[in-house]
Amino acid sequence: MTTNREAADLSLTLSEAGTGRPVLILHGGGGPATVAGLAGHISRTAHAITPVHPGWDGTHRPEWLIGIDDLALAYLDHLRDRRLDDVLVVGSSLGGWIAAEMAVRDTGGLITGLVLIDAVGVHVEGEPITDFFALDARGVAEHSWHDPDRYHVDPAGIPADELARRGANMATMRTLAGDPYMHDPELLRRLGHVRVPTLLVWGESDRIVTPAYGAAYADAFADGTLAVVPGAGHLPQIERPEATTALIDAHLHRTGTRSTATA
Incomplete structure (x- = not known):
């Protein structure tokens, strides 16, 4: 099921499937396709809610939505409006x-668990985030995948409409996360206030944000744990889906405060 929900001039495009505990699944710069398989898996045992971030895949982004904090607040409002917990x-x-960013702003305690998969968002001394915008297609593959030869696609073979979609997505990402580049300077020190169990799943071969970056990220949470997935890069849910979903399934069942949730 796909629905649109509007708050002021913000319309959220959501895909939903399954029943049970609500699981909000947030895609990265590559768009919703990068988490589609993960959402399908989670929907077997829980209520998977997968938004398309405003501005991705042709969706509308209001002029005021210019930062990751704006998105975080919008999604928290969405959870509150639907009385999800x-x-x-x-x-x-x-x-x-x-x-x-949602977790540090969740004053109502709606969120009871987090899973961050090769997340950006913090500054870690000595572990810079690779400048994605400066990479060509081969460079993206080399930094993002454990097996870059398998996933590298020559842009010359991509249809014009798909290239346009990807370009528009990258322009939106640059607007939301380009300055400062891919992080909130204040976020790392704030994560200690997040008390919910937090699992950080990291591809061993990620060269966008390294496992050492992930370890520092995990250490910043009050209850953070790092799990490294061998044979995977920046998107372990695609390269090693079984290993990744096994970790998420365990965290889903370990952190829930009740067995069912009202959608």
Whole structure:
């Protein structure tokens, strides 16, 4: 089921499936396709809610929505409006940053667990975030995948409409996360106030944000744990889906405060 919900001039495009505990699944810069398989898996045992971030894949982004904090507040408002609680938030890359920003602002205790998958969003001394915008297609593959030859696609072979979609998505990401580049300078020190159990899932071969970056991220939470997935890069849910979903399934069941949730 796909629905639109409006708050002021913000319309959220959501895909939903399954029943049970609500799980909000937040995609990264690559768009909703990067978490589609993960959402399908989670929907077997929980209520998977997967938004398309405003500005991605042709969706409308209001002029006032110019930062990751704006998205975090919009998604918290959405949870409150629907009276959802006991929510697990799962975020990949940029989506993990949004999830972390939601958690530090969740004064109502709606979120009871977090999963950050190769998330950006913090500054770690000595572990810089690779400048994604400066990479060509081969560079993106080399930094993002454990097996870059398998996933590298020559842009010359991509249809014009798909190239346009990707370009528009990157322009939106640059607006929301380009300055300062891919992080909130205040976020790392604020994460100690987040008390919910937080699992950081990291591809061992990620060169966008390294496992050492992930370890520092995990250490900043009051209850953070890092799990490294061998044979995977920045998107372990795609390269090693079984290993990744096994970690998330365990965290989903370990952190829930009740067995069912009202949608």
